[in-house]
Each structure stands twice: as structure tokens, then as C-alpha cells.
Amino acid sequence: MNAAVAEVQANNGPLVQIRGLSKVYTRGKQKLEVLHHIDLDIARGDFFALMGPSGSGKTTLLNLIGGLDSPAQGSLTVGGKRIDTMGEGDLARWRAANVGFVFQFYNLMPGLTAQKNVELPLLLTRLSSAKRRQNAAIALQLVGLSDRASHKPSELSGGQQQRVAIARAIVSDPSLLVCDEPTGDLDRQSAEDVLGLLQRLNREHGKTIVMVTHDPKAAEYASHTLHLDKGTLVEHATVA
Amino acid sequence: MKYFHLVWSALMRRKTRTLFTMFSVLAAFLLFGMLDSVRTSFADAGHSVSGAHQLITMSKLGLGNQLPLSLQSRLEAVPGLTAVARVSWFGGIYQDPKNFFPNEAVSANYFAVQDAVVLPPDQLKAFQSTRDGAVVGATLAKRFGWKVGQQIPLEATIWPQKDGSNTWTFKLVGIFHARDASEKSIEGVMFFRWKYFDEARQFAQGSVGWYQTRVANPEHADQVATAIDALSKNSDHETKTVTANAFTASFISQLANIGLIVGAIMAAVFFTLILLTGNTMAQAVRERIPELAVLKTIGFSNRSVLLLVLAEAVLLVVIGGVAGMLLAAGVVGGLKAALGSQLPMAPVGGSIWGEALILMILIGVVVGVLPALRGMRLKIVDALAGR
Numbered sequence: 001m002n003a004a005v006a007e008v009q010a011n012n013g014p015l016v017q018i019r020g021l022s023k024v025y026t027r028g029k030q031k032l033e034v035l036h037h038i039d040l041d042i043a044r045g046d047f048f049a050l051m052g053p054s055g056s057g058k059t060t061l062l063n064l065i066g067g068l069d070s071p072a073q074g075s076l077t078v079g080g081k082r083i084d085t086m087g088e089g090d091l092a093r094w095r096a097a098n099v100g101f102v103f104q105f106y107n108l109m110p111g112l113t114a115q116k117n118v119e120l121p122l123l124l125t126r127l128s129s130a131k132r133r134q135n136a137a138i139a140l141q142l143v144g145l146s147d148r149a150s151h152k153p154s155e156l157s158g159g160q161q162q163r164v165a166i167a168r169a170i171v172s173d174p175s176l177l178v179c180d181e182p183t184g185d186l187d188r189q190s191a192e193d194v195l196g197l198l199q200r201l202n203r204e205h206g207k208t209i210v211m212v213t214h215d216p217k218a219a220e221y222a223s224h225t226l227h228l229d230k231g232t233l234v235e236h237a238t239v240a
Numbered sequence: 241m242k243y244f245h246l247v248w249s250a251l252m253r254r255k256t257r258t259l260f261t262m263f264s265v266l267a268a269f270l271l272f273g274m275l276d277s278v279r280t281s282f283a284d285a286g287h288s289v290s291g292a293h294q295l296i297t298m299s300k301l302g303l304g305n306q307l308p309l310s311l312q313s314r315l316e317a318v319p320g321l322t323a324v325a326r327v328s329w330f331g332g333i334y335q336d337p338k339n340f341f342p343n344e345a346v347s348a349n350y351f352a353v354q355d356a357v358v359l360p361p362d363q364l365k366a367f368q369s370t371r372d373g374a375v376v377g378a379t380l381a382k383r384f385g386w387k388v389g390q391q392i393p394l395e396a397t398i399w400p401q402k403d404g405s406n407t408w409t410f411k412l413v414g415i416f417h418a419r420d421a422s423e424k425s426i427e428g429v430m431f432f433r434w435k436y437f438d439e440a441r442q443f444a445q446g447s448v449g450w451y452q453t454r455v456a457n458p459e460h461a462d463q464v465a466t467a468i469d470a471l472s473k474n475s476d477h478e479t480k481t482v483t484a485n486a487f488t489a490s491f492i493s494q495l496a497n498i499g500l501i502v503g504a505i506m507a508a509v510f511f512t513l514i515l516l517t518g519n520t521m522a523q524a525v526r527e528r529i530p531e532l533a534v535l536k537t538i539g540f541s542n543r544s545v546l547l548l549v550l551a552e553a554v555l556l557v558v559i560g561g562v563a564g565m566l567l568a569a570g571v572v573g574g575l576k577a578a579l580g581s582q583l584p585m586a587p588v589g590g591s592i593w594g595e596a597l598i599l600m601i602l603i604g605v606v607v608g609v610l611p612a613l614r615g616m617r618l619k620i621v622d623a624l625a626g627r
Contacts, residue, residue: 027394055534063620063621066537068537068620068621068624069620069621088541088542089541089542090561092412092536092539092540092541092542093541094538095538095539096538096539096540097539101534101537101538103624107530107531107533107534107624109246109249109531110253110531111248111249111250111252111253112245112246112249113603116245120246120535120538121538121539123243123246124538124539124540129242
């Protein structure tokens with residue numbers, strides 16, 4: 001971890017603070033508790049991997065951290081703001097300003113070019129059209145896809161599509177990136193490119209990253225790894 | 241406008257489906273533009289005679305009722321009229337009912353009022369001096385191969401002769417042309433002498449179908465029409481004076497309630513259109529649930545998603561609708577040029593466009609609202625998980 005990020009961590013405390021967090025899904029008359037009283041701090045500038053078997057609750061936890069879902073119990077503070085008490089509208093605005101999302105299957109708009117896909121989050125800002133274009137171009141440059149700006153997703157490889165998705169996630173300069181199996185649909189080489197890129201964003205740009213993965217090799221890129229099993233925190237390992 | 245590319249790309253996601261849907265919207269609005277032009281023409285008919293240089297005075301009770309011949313001299317005394325002609329609908333058939341064409345008995349001075357035709361002076365003179373003389377338009381003459389000097393037998397459907405015969409024979413003394421291409425339809429009409437018709441018919445002698453008059457100053461047409469109708473006020477033959485277009489509209493209205501027919505057709509067309517376009521929109525949104533979930537994930541509000549889907553539906557209908565209305569404007573223009581006042585159609589102008597645009601937006605909202613609500617209400621986590 002570089003010195004600048006460590007300094008930010010030391011000065012400002014954890015970016016994500018989770019206390020007594022539970023999540024319950026109701027199916028008919030059945031209630032299923034998928035997360036049990038989780039307590040967790042994620043420092044600013046950290047690269048955090050969430051691992052665990054299917055159904056362990058890691059995607060649920062990621063969704064809660066990203067403000068996509070609400071907990072049944074407990075508190076969830078991100079960047080000093082309690083997001084567990086926010087309404088849908090406030091959460092949408094908060095996500096737009098503070099979180100970038102990367103999905104397993106990229107989830108790009110098929111009808112838009114890479115450039116327009118990256119510009120999407122900026123439509124929610126007051127930036128001019130020229131400034132949006134400029135910022136999107138910078139984000140694409142950062143992920144090494146400047147020459148693919150006018151290509152549509154169908155004209156890009158899986159690895160390239162995921163890099164466009166990463167550019168879209170960082171274009172509005174969020175402090176937190178949440179990545180759900182970002183390499184799950186990629187070959188080994190593309191996966192390493194994407195993980196290297198995420199690591200660079202973490203180390204050189206100070207982005208806090210929370211990544212769900214099944215792949216131990218992917219988790220090696222993270223600075224911390226959290227194991228979940230049946231909705232409970234099992235192990236909290238630190239990678240050197 | 242900054243969201244337009246987003247709406248457009250969603251619309252063009254399945255190009256073929258979108259194009260076919262647009263074609264169906266186009267067809268519906270083409271029909272709407274044409275039918276509403278007819279309806280508007282009928283609705284406006286008789287509202288004003290201002291600016292008309294020709295007026296038609298008919299029975300207030302409708303064209304089935306005759307007017308007295310004695311009205312002519314009183315009409316001739318109305319200030320502002322330069323000529324008064326008598327006309328009666330004959331409705332004769334040439335050889336076979338499928339050979340239908342308009343044929344009317346007119347007074348000898350008819351062509352002093354009707355200026356839409358050009359008749360050579362010698363033929364006009366022959367018409368005025370030949371008791372059983374008839375003139376026909378060039379189109380009609382060409383249709384049946386008639387030549388000047390030929391005898392033309394017509395079979396009466398309303399007016400038998402005094403001897404009980406239904407066969408009337410006329411001597412063709414002239415062939416006229418339309419003065420203007422927009423009045424070309426008049427070349428399909430036959431005129432013959434009213435005096436001969438009145439003397440020979442079995443009943444209703446001394447009655448006139450309608451009077452066609454020429455106004456000295458079109459700017460005073462309103463006052464002249466009022467003065468004409470005042471002549472018969474409170475009599476047993478009250479009149480209604482209208483323009484030629486309004487008269488044609490009134491003539492067709494005898495056959496059917498045009499407004500009701502147009503309304504019924506359009507209701508059926510738009511109902512079908514709503515089902516079809518609604519289905520397309522529902523399918524389009526169903527396929528894009530994960531994409532809408534991504535929009536919400538990156539911060540688009542529920543309201544933004546709702547408006548994006550609604551905008552997509554409205555855009556789909558507006559593009560097809562505007563294309564249909566442009567086509568309708570062209571078709572109506574063409575039909576007006578070809579048929580003139582024979583088929584009353586108002587130009588596809590501001591009011592029809594206004595109605596059409598309101599309809600397009602309404603239909604767009606109606607077909608878009610359910611898919612838009614579905615998009616708005618989707619739960620991000622479920623949608624991303626494919627649930």
C-alpha cells in the first residue's frame with residue numbers, strides 16, 4: 001500500500017463502517033437471514049476481497065455497501081454518512097456521487113459506444129457535453145481503451161468490455177468501487193489485466209475497492225480478504 | 241436533450257421490430273390525416289360563406305326537398321347577385337348502373353354562374369338554343385367515346401317522362417374542359433337544359449332542386465347569403481345558402497353521418513394501434529430490465545427511468561405519426577388536385593396537425609405508462625440477479 005493512501009487512512013478513519021448488520025429475505029411465509037450481525041470496518045484506500053461459497057451472503061453484503069439494498073438491522077456508514085436510513089431517492093443520488101460499480105457480465109448498454117457508455121454517470125451531473133466527453137476520454141485512456149472509444153460493446157472482447165465498465169465506474173471519480181466477480185467471465189489473461197487495473201486504481205488513485213470473488217488468485221490482488229460463510233464473518237486475512 | 245441518445249439507442253435496439261411498429265403507427269396516422277381532413281371539411285361546411293363568389297341556395301330541410309320556381313325572380317332582386325341559375329339533380333343512368341356519373345338539369349344561364357368550366361362560345365350558344373341540348377365534360381366524353389352531335393339516352397331513376405317512359409334522350413352539343421386542374425372532377429359531369437327537363441317530367445313541374453348564384457363581390461358574400469335566406473324565412477320553403485364545398489359536403493351527408501363513421505373507424509384503428517404498440521413497448525422493456533437496473537445502479541432515479549421509457553414510447557409514436565401525417569398531407573393535396581370540390585377534404589393544416597400531435601403524445605403515454613412503471617418499480621438487486 002503506498003504512503004499517500006496510508007496517510008489518508010490514518011487521518012480519516014474507515015471509509016465503510018458496519019455495525020450489527022443483518023439482512024433478511026422473506027419468501028412467502030419463510031424468512032431467510034442471509035447476513036448475521038456483521039461488524040466490519042473498511043479503511044479508505046483499501047482493496048478488500050470478499051470470498052466465500054455460493055449463498056454465503058457476499059453479494060448481499062456488497063449490495064448493502066454499494067447502497068443497492070437496505071439492511072434489516074444494524075447500521076452502515078460510508079464516508080461518514082448513514083446510508084441504511086436513506087430513502088430510495090437519496091440513495092440514488094448518493095450512489096451517483098460516491099460509488100462506482102463493476103459487474104461480472106459488464107452490463108454495458110449495447111446500443112451505445114464505449115465513449116457513451118462511460119459518459120452515462122456524468123449525465124446525472126451538471127457537466128457540459130464537452131466536459132462529459134473530455135472526462136470520459138480520460139477514463140478510457142486510464143483503462144487503455146482510447147482507441148476503442150467509438151466501438152460498441154459487441155465489437156469489443158470480454159476483457160475490453162470489462163475495462164470500459166471500469167472506466168464507467170471511475171468516470172465520476174467516486175471514492176468507493178464495488179466489484180461483483182469482475183473476472184468471473186474472463187479468461188486468465190484478461191482477468192489479470194482487469195485485476196492489475198483495479199490494483200493500479202487502488203494504489204495510484206486511492207480508490208477504495210470492495211470486490212466479491214470466488215477466485216483465490218483474484219483475491220491475491222487485494223490487500224485484505226474477508227471470508228463469509230452462511231452470512232457470518234469467518235476469517236479476516238491481510239495479504240502482505 | 242442530453243438523454244436523447246439514450247432514448248434513441250433503446251428504440252433502435254431491435255431495429256426491425258421498431259421499424260414495423262413505426263410503419264403501423266404511420267399507417268394509422270395516414271388514415272387519421274385523411275379521414276380527419278374529410279371530417280373537418282364536413283364540420284366546417286356551411287359555417288361561413290365569406291369570400292365565396294358562388295353560392296348555392298337549397299332547402300333548409302335538405303336536398304330531398306325542392307324549392308319553388310317563383311323564388312328565382314325574388315333571388316334576382318337581391319342586391320349583390322349578378323346571376324341566378326336553376327339546377328335539379330337528375331340521377332340518370334347510361335346503359336348500366338355501374339356507368340354512374342353526375343347529371344344535372346341546369347338553366348340556360350348556368351355557365352354565367354359556373355365559371356369552373358371552359359365551353360367554346362359556339363357550343364355554349366348551341367346549348368342555350370337547343371331544347372334537348374346537353375354538354376359533357378371532356379373526361380366523360382372520352383370515357384364513353386361521345387362526339388358532338390350524338391344522341392345520348394339516359395335512364396331516369398327519379399324523374400319519368402309524362403308518357404311514363406324512363407328513357408330521356410339528349411343531343412350532345414358541346415364538350416367542356418375544367419378551367420383549373422384543381423376542378424378537373426367537373427369534367428365527369430353532364431349538364432342538360434332544365435326547361436326541357438321541367439316540361440317533360442311527369443311530376444313536380446315548377447320546382448327546382450337548388451339555385452346556384454354568382455356574387456358580385458365575394459367580400460359581401462355573408463350579407464348576400466343572409467339576404468337570400470331572409471326571403472323565405474317563416475315560409476314553407478325556408479332556405480339555406482352555402483358555398484359549393486359546403487353543398488357537396490351536405491350532399492354526401494345525405495348518405496351517411498360522416499363524423500360518426502370517421503370517429504368509429506379512427507377509434508378502431510387507434511385501439512388496435514395501442515394494443516400493438518403497447519405490446520412492442522412491453523416486450524422492449526422486458527428485454528432491457530438488466531439495463532434499466534444498471535441505470536438505477538449508477539444513480540438514475542426512479543423518476544428518470546420512468547421518463548426515459550415514456551420518452552421512448554412517445555418518440556416511437558411521434559416519428560411514425562409525423563411520417564404518416566406528412567404522407568396524409570401529400571395524399572390529400574393530390575386528391576384535392578384530382579377531385580377538386582367533388583370530394584370535400586380540408587387541407588391537412590394546423591388544427592389537424594395539432595389534433596394529431598396531441599393524439600401521438602397521448603398514445604405514446606398510454607402505451608408507455610405500464611412498461612415505464614415496471615421499469616421504475618424494479619428492484620435493482622432482483623433485476624441484476626435476473627429474478
